Each structure stands twice: as structure tokens, then as C-alpha cells.
Amino acid sequence: MKTRSARRRHPLAAVVVLLFALAVTGGLYAALSPAGPARxxxxxxxxxxxxxxxxxxxxCASCHGTGAQGTSDGPSLVGxxxxxxxxQVATGRMPLQQQGAQAPRKKTVYTQAQVDQLAAYVASLGAxxxxxxxxxxxxxxxxVAKGGELFRLNCSQCHNFTGKGGALSNGKYAPGLxxxxxxxxxxxxxxxxxNMPSFPDTVLSQKNKKDIVAYLGTVNSSKSENPGGFGLGGFGPVGEGLFAWIFGLGALIAVAIWVAARTAKAKQS
Structure with missing residues (x-):
């Protein structure tokens, strides 16, 4: 009995048990905790x-300020x-080449990886x-049909019916899509x-915006057809009606003049 009692009270026993418990706890934590990937x-x-x-x-700082708070040459980027x-950056509109009524689309300066890094920095400044x-x-x-309806209702006033673009006031314009x-x-x-208004999800839902994107992809694809004849720039019924009025009515007037001239000549003879 004395020998068994002495073994149970061996000073290394407590250390071994403690190390074993720590090893088990650490293994379970490493296996089950998602903190590693999160970090x-x-x-x-x-x-x-x-x-x-x-x-x-x-x-960017020369125009938008060192803290992106904005300057007289560029707006604040916070939020x-x-x-x-x-x-703005992936379409080449930024950095701005020169001050003007509108930043045009041009060749990009940054790679997509650099654009993502710039986006991450600006996103860290505000939601x-x-x-x-x-x-x-x-x-x-x-x-696509719903997208066309939404596009004509919200966008065609500036971009025209098929996204060909159009002029605005003071040197501004709606670009072609x-x-x-x-x-x-x-x-x-x-x-x-x-100059474009924003359409958050409270105005146009994610599904609505997706439908509009699909509509533009359809009407501007190489497979798109104009069953009525020439597309006439996609300006819609007003432009098409004006074309028909000018050229159609002009043709009728020309025919009427020709008939009148022939009739007058016949009477003279």
C-alpha cells in the first residue's frame, strides 16, 4: 500500500497530466477553431x-487630398x-488626364490587382x-424584356433606346454602352x-440591374438584328419617325412635282 501511494504522489505525475491536457486542448483548438483562416x-x-x-x-492624393478628404480639384472619396x-480606375477615367466637363473612358493605367488594392484602401475609409x-x-x-422596359424608363433619356449615347448640356455627354x-x-x-444618378437597391433591385445589363448585352451584341430595317442609331420612335417624315414626305413632294410638270407639259403640247 505504501508503494502504491508513493507512486501516486510522484512529483512528475502532475506535470505529465498537465502536459497531456494542454496537448489535447491545443489540438482540439487548432482543429475546430476558424480563427486561423480568419486571421x-x-x-x-x-x-x-x-x-x-x-x-x-x-x-490620387494630388487631387483628392492626402486623406481622401477632397480638394478643389477632386471630390472626397470617403464613403x-x-x-x-x-x-473609375478600371475604365481609365481615373487618374484624370486633364480637368474638363467630364472624364472620358481611356486606356487603363493600373492592373486589375492594383485597382483592387486601391478599392480596398478607399473602402477602408468609409462604408x-x-x-x-x-x-x-x-x-x-x-x-431581358424586363431589362429593356427598365432601361427605357430610367436610362434612355440620356443613353437613347439601345445605349448608343447622346449629348448633354455644357459639354457633358452620356457615353455609349x-x-x-x-x-x-x-x-x-x-x-x-x-452626371449619372445612382440607382441603389432601394430604387433598382439587384435583379432589376441584372436585367438591364442583360438587355444591353443583347441589343448591342453582334447577333442583334433590326427587323424593321436600318437601326438608325437606335434613337427610337422619334428619330425613326423624323427620318420617315423627312425622307418619305420629301419623296412624295418630289413625285407630286414631277407629275405636275409632266401634266403641264402634256397640256402645252
Whole structure:
């Protein structure tokens, strides 16, 4: 009995038990806790923000301010969100080449990875629309007819019926929408760039915006046809009616003059 009691009271026994318990606890924590991937994601996001801050300091701060608070040469970027940055920079509108009535689309300066870093930095300054996921602007499962109806109701006043674009006042214009990346079309509706109003989800739902993107992709595709004849720039019934009125009525007047001339000549003879 004395021998068994001495073994149970051996000083190393408690240490062994403690080490075993710690090993089991650590193994279970490592196996079941999601904190590791979360920290990894957080570190990657922090790195993207830091790289974006460096890019911003070189290419954007001169107009928008060192803290993106805005200056006389550029608006504040606090709260505009990642979607606005992705649209403006990935389409080449920013950095601005020169001050003017409107920033034109041009060749991009940054790679998409750098655009993502700039977007991450600006998004860290304040909440705003995020870059849409592919399923939000993909034409799969969309209603093209509904998209056409929504486009004619909300967008055709400036972009015309098929997105060919049009002039606005004071040197501004609504750009043509042919060949635009569907993601950028969606982002434009989200953020309202240039002179365009924004259409948040409370005004146009995600499904509505997806339908509009699908409609534009359909009418501007190479397979699109004009069953009535010439497309006439896609200006809609007003432009088509004016064309018919001018040329149709002109042709009728020319025929009437020809008939009258022939009749007068016949009477003289």
C-alpha cells in the first residue's frame, strides 16, 4: 500500500497530466477553431489596404487630398466604396488626364490587382457600395424584356433606346454602352458616375440591374438584328419617325412635282 501511494504522489505525475491536457486542448483548438483562416484573410486584406494606400499617395492624393478628404480639384472619396473605385480606375477615367466637363473612358493605367488594392484602401475609409459578385451581373437567369422596359424608363433619356449615347448640356455627354464590361455597367448603376444618378437597391433591385445589363448585352451584341430595317442609331420612335417624315414626305413632294410638270407639259403640247 505504501508503494502504491508513493507512486501516486510522484512529483512528475502532475506535470505529465498537465502536459497531456494542454496537448489535447491545443489540438482540439487548432482543429475546430476558424480563427486561423480568419486571421489569414484579415492579414491579406490589411496588406491590400496598405498597398492601396501607397498607390493612392502616388497617383490620387494630388487631387483628392492626402486623406481622401477632397480638394478643389477632386471630390472626397470617403464613403464612395470599392465599386466606385473599380469603375473609375478600371475604365481609365481615373487618374484624370486633364480637368474638363467630364472624364472620358481611356486606356487603363493600373492592373486589375492594383485597382483592387486601391478599392480596398478607399473602402477602408468609409462604408460604400462593394464591387459586385459575378452572379449579380451575369446574364444567366435574367429577364431581358424586363431589362429593356427598365432601361427605357430610367436610362434612355440620356443613353437613347439601345445605349448608343447622346449629348448633354455644357459639354457633358452620356457615353455609349456598347462593349462595356457587364461589371462596370452594374457598378455605374450602383454608384452614379459623372452626371449619372445612382440607382441603389432601394430604387433598382439587384435583379432589376441584372436585367438591364442583360438587355444591353443583347441589343448591342453582334447577333442583334433590326427587323424593321436600318437601326438608325437606335434613337427610337422619334428619330425613326423624323427620318420617315423627312425622307418619305420629301419623296412624295418630289413625285407630286414631277407629275405636275409632266401634266403641264402634256397640256402645252
Amino acid at each position: 489569414a484573410d484579415g492579414s491579406a486584406q490589411s496588406l491590400a489596404v496598405e498597398e492601396g494606400r501607397k498607390l493612392y499617395a502616388v497617383g 464612395v466604396g470599392a465599386a466606385a473605385v473599380d469603375f 460604400g457600395p462593394a464591387v459586385p459578385a459575378k452572379d449579380q451581373y451575369s446574364p444567366e437567369g435574367s429577364d 456598347h462593349g462595356i464590361d457587364p461589371k462596370h455597367l452594374y457598378e455605374a448603376m450602383q454608384t452614379g458616375p459623372q
